[in-house]
Amino acid sequence: MNALPSPVQAPPSAPEVLDRCRELVRPELTEAVGRLHPWVGEMAAYSFGWCEVGGAPSVAPGGKGVRQALAVLGAEAAGASGRAGVAGAVAVELVHAFSLLHDDIMDGDPTRRRRPTVWKAYGTGPAVLAGDALFALAVGTLAAAPGGAGAVRLLSAALADLVRGQADDLLFAARPWTGPERVSPREYRTMAEHKTGALLGCAAALGAALGGGPPATVAALDRAGRALGVAFQLVDDVLGIWGDPAVTGKPVHGDLRERKKTFPVLAALASPAPGARRLAALLDSPGETDAASALIEELGGRAAALTEARRHTAAARAALAAVPLATGAAEELRCLLDHLVVRDL
């Protein structure tokens, strides 16, 4: 029998990277959630897709686990074992779960990942409490890790940004489409950096810090994660209007129906072309989402969002290239970046 030629080791795909990191983090994440009050722990487990209401095991889809992967890869990029980043990974996944839980209450969203949100399933009060518990658990997990003080400072800064971004996002909803009070694309980008970028940056930075990386590496990974977060949000905005519902799992023109002030819309409204005024009227007409999406594209909203997303993707790559990083981890970080931002465009 002839021996098969030994294949060249292919670089891992993004789903493989995400899976590997999820498997590394899962035992400690499960253990942390298991320390919660049983009732609160059930709500937390439900939000992760691990159980149904009542506690029966479930395999509902959870999140992609990008934040935990960034923390693990951040530690590896700093030259440590991925295990060094696990406490940070657990903390950022808990913070992410907390923010989804509370944001769903604030936004009145009844479903997430095709299941009822926690407040819909358990009630608003219990969902507030479950979010608080996840928040406290995140801080406690990180404070208990070696080198905790600096790590907790990184997390605190991200939490402050997260709240600031959510506040702006809530306030944007009440502002007009046009006139001096309208939301500028720049304000939107800052909001996205706070609401989405800060925790992604924190995840990668936490991994590097817990892995013993020097301040320049921690700062570079923070910048890379933040830029990735903004790029990700911009791509999400494009998909929220023009994405294929079969792929995104969201309704056609969903963001337009919900009258969301997303980047493509705001960029189109900021256009000096006469169509911008017509767009404002269309956006207030529930049946006109086809016409609105076409006009947003015509006014350059889609192109502006994609240009901005590419700019932030390049900034993330530049941040990764600015400091010495372990080769394999850096490659996996770039692979994750491409996967998240390019997606289904």
Add this chain to the structure above:
Amino acid sequence: MNALPSPVQAPPSAPEVLDRCRELVRPELTEAVGRLHPWVGEMAAYSFGWCEVGGAPSVAPGGKGVRQALAVLGAEAAGASGRAGVAGAVAVELVHAFSLLHDDIMDGDPTRRRRPTVWKAYGTGPAVLAGDALFALAVGTLAAAPGGAGAVRLLSAALADLVRGQADDLLFAARPWTGPERVSPREYRTMAEHKTGALLGCAAALGAALGGGPPATVAALDRAGRALGVAFQLVDDVLGIWGDPAVTGKPVHGDLRERKKTFPVLAALASPAPGARRLAALLDSPGETDAASALIEELGGRAAALTEARRHTAAARAALAAVPLATGAAEELRCLLDHLVVRDL
């Protein structure tokens, strides 16, 4: 003119102690709240009684400031300046404000200190966000303080207890007055230790830790604060049934009308006397609060609560006596203890 005889320095009264600590902490607390997003900061300031809805200055009564005083006195008791405890004082006041904000949502309470609660004044979603912001600010303040890692660990432990206590409190409401599923006085005491005691203990312990006190002192102050918290809650329970509305600012038999499972009620229901069964029926009859309060007293519920409160007050005193503390601060701590627990009984 004859010189007046120089008076012996009287020990400060509890209100004087509270005022001194409030004045010491106020600048940093104000500064911290000022770092919040302006809209969120207004909700926080409203909750402290510093402004009205819309931001106009106000002098509405805030809380007593017991937690900040314990942190300042904890630092002084450990031999440091009270200033050393200020970061801890700010953190515990922020956590207390956060917990009131979220608890008012969970409990559906429309007023606090004779004003609309934050969720009533600003909406549920914004109030959830304001609570989150206060929580994040508390952690950030403490993480930024020198010696932050140990301090954040103390705060995290208290936060975990706080959430656990609130979870039990919410679940108690759904349990029956009698039968095997009833809430035992012991379960109630544990809930009160988590919900009220943990943060008071944390406040005193944080002060001692930030003041450089040895672990035994930190632990003793934690025990003292926890015991004080339980005693305080038990006295509050007695006042909630038998307190003079002119003094408490709460309606006569308020806790009975709201069918709260407080210690006197649970102790009376646990009595082997035949009246216990009759009490369960009275508690479900809205018009029978006079009869219920008389029967609770007859069944020994009031006496049991006061005995338990005295036991915890003695435990707090014993904890303070178990370690060497700076004399003046220890005296002020005992003075505060008496003031809070004896009150208007």
